[in-house]
Amino acid sequence: MSRISVRGFAVASATAVTTVGAVVGVASGNPQSPNDNLETTAADATLIADIPMGQQAQVQVASLTEQADAQAAVADASAKKAAEEDARVQAAKTAKAKKAAADAKVEQEREAKEKAEKEKAEKEREAKEKAERASRDAERDTASDSSVGTASFTAKGSYTVAEVKAIARQIVPAGQFQCFSNIVQHESTWNYQAQNPSSGAYGLVQAYPGSKMSSVGADWRTNPATQIKWGLNYMNERYDSPCGAWSFWQANRWY
Incomplete structure (x- = not known):
């Protein structure tokens, strides 16, 4: 039943009830104002019209679905953003670790070079001193x-x-x-x-x-x-x- 037919049914029913009530009121010696009956009829008709049925129910279901889809989209976006941030942090850590390893390698090579140069200089000094001692001994x-x-x-x-x-x-x-x-x-x-x-x-x-x-x-x-x-x-x-x-x-x- 559509909203229009419901409302029509409600109005018709209210009219009939009002008519019967008026007759009964007259017969019992308790006349009632026609306006009061109309107000009661209108109120009853409104309550019946407000019941969600048919198209109204479909609209509510569609709204809930849209809300769920929107929430899911927000959740997906948040998860994607979090994944991107994790990837960025991990990339930064990896780059930092690579730089530290490269710096350590350069430092090791520098220390090894300095050590080799010192050892070479020490050997040359010792050889020179040995030669000088030999020369002095020969002169002596x-x-x-x-x-x-x-x-x-x-x-x-x-x-x-x-x-x-x-x-x-x-x-x-x-x-x-x-x-x-x-x-x-x-x-x-x-x-x-x-x-x-x-x-x-x-x-x-x-x-x-x-x-x-x-x-x-x-x-x-x-x-x-x-x-x-x-x-x-x-x-x-x-x-x-x-x-x-x-x-x-x-x-x-x-x-």
Whole structure:
């Protein structure tokens, strides 16, 4: 039954009821206003018309379906957005991890390179020092061979500076002579009989006491060759070479 037919039925029924009620009211001596009956009839007709049926029910079902679809669409969009955010976060973490790994690799390569360079430099330094020690040892051996005993030098009553220097060149290795000469020049100005009045140091290299030079020869007071040999041995043993002794002398003004 349609909305129109329902409402028509309701109106017709209300009219009939009103008519019967009016007759009954007159007969019973209780007359009732026709307007009151019409208001009652209208109210009843409205209540019947408001019942959802037919097309109204279909509209309500369609509305609920649309609401469910809308909610599902919102849920799908939220899930998609959450998935995209998770993917973005994961991509950022992956990129960060890759960068950290790359940085770590670069740092390891840098450290390995520095270590290799240090090891190479250390080996080169050790090889250089070894070669220098070998060279000094060879020079020392040569000096020892050339200064074995002082008998090879003709003893004289006195020596000039030039003669003393000539003897020194025969005893001291060529590469160390200048350093040796610098020390002797400062200590005694090449005077093999020089003596320090306050300390008692004696000779070309100012040995203290001068009697130390007797380990090379008993003629340490008068033979410059004996003094030179002792001085060379002293510099080699204490400073590794005359040049080592000269470096110390320059820093301290003594050796």
